[in-house]
Amino acid sequence: MPILVEPSIPEGSLFGIEQPVIEVSRSVSLRPWVNGDAAAVMEFFQDPLIQRWHVKRADSIEEAxxxxxxxxxxxxxxxxxxxxxxxxxxxxxxxxxxxxxIDLYDGTADLAYWMAASARGYGVCPNSVVALARWAFDEVAFNRLELEHSVDNAASCRVADKAGFQTEGIRRGSARHADGWHDMHVHSLLRGDSTPG
Ligand SMILES: CC(C)(COP(=O)(O)OP(=O)(O)OC[C@H]1O[C@@H](n2cnc3c(N)ncnc32)[C@H](O)[C@@H]1OP(=O)(O)O)[C@@H](O)C(=O)NCCC(=O)NCCS
Known part of the structure; x- marks a missing residue:
């Protein structure tokens, strides 16, 4: 059956290129993961806040x-x-x-993030979200990025606001955490929406 609308993002747009390094600011960049990051990832996942919101822990460097x-x-x-x-x-x-x-046809993706405890409170996460969104919209032709967090996670809600995401509503009881079901707050950014800075 022929599809009547071309996909927003042609297949091969990602695997056809090397994953880029994205500059966030003079001092912060996004770079592809390397195996040597495993020890730090394991260490960061000892943090109760990361365990709480990401609902897992790493018990060994091999697992990370x-x-x-x-x-x-x-x-x-x-x-x-x-x-x-x-x-x-x-x-x-x-x-x-x-x-x-990632959905290439609709040009959509969901954002996920965490910061090491020592790196929190400096705006690194919202600035990284803005830089990544610009790359996704301008370089790959994504159409919509979605960001979802528990209604109890005020810091994550601030990240969404500071990165210019609009609030869409609440998905009731849609995510399971260690303490039970959480209502999830949904935000989105569309290509064409303005971003800070
Ligand atoms: C949510 C998170 C990614 C925010 O990253 P960040 O780079 O610290 O973001 P910001 O510096 O913009 O801070 C966001 C808000 O966190 C709060 N905050 C500030 N300093 C903080 C600190 N030292 N520790 C924790 N939270 C802090 C503030 O309320 C701030 O909002 P403000 O700008 O109105 O003051 C980070 O707190 C984190 O990794 N939390 C644990 C894991 C998590 O929640 N992941 C997201 C799941 S959806």
Whole structure:
């Protein structure tokens, strides 16, 4: 059966290119994950706040390395795109940002992120979201990015607001956490919406 509308993003738009390094600011960049990040990822996942909102922990460096392998492989499958947030000068790992559940036809993806406890409170996450959104809209022709967080996660809601995402509503009882079901707050940014800065 022929499709009547061309996909928003042609197949091969990601796997046909090398995953780029994206500059966030003079001191912060997004770069592809490397296997050597596994120890830091395992350490960051000891943080109760990361465990709370990401609902898992890594018990060994090998386990964290397995996650990194999964993140790397999604670029080739064009199903996800995952970056390490790093200090550009030292390459110190500051956090993670990703486009998950990529849909090439509709040009959509879901944003995910966490920051190491020591890197929080400096605006690194919202600035990274803005830089990634600009790349996604301008370089790949994504149409819509969605950002969802528990209604109890005020810091994540601030990230969405600061990055210019609009609020769409609440998906009731849609995500399971250690303490039960959470209502999830949905935000979105469309290509053409203005972003800060
Ligand atoms: C949510 C998170 C990614 C925000 O990243 P960030 O780079 O610290 O973002 P910001 O610096 O813009 O701070 C966002 C808000 O967090 C709060 N915050 C500030 N300093 C903080 C600190 N040291 N520790 C925790 N939260 C802090 C503030 O309310 C701030 O909002 P404000 O600008 O109105 O003051 C980060 O707090 C985090 O990794 N949290 C744990 C995991 C998580 O929640 N992941 C997201 C799941 S949807």
């Amino acid at each position: 390395a397995g996650w990194i392998g999964g993140w790397q492989s999604e670029w080739l499958k064009e199903s996800g795109a995952h970056w390490a947030v790093v200090d550009s000068g030292s390459d110190r790992l500051l956090g993670r940002i990703a486009l998950k559940n």
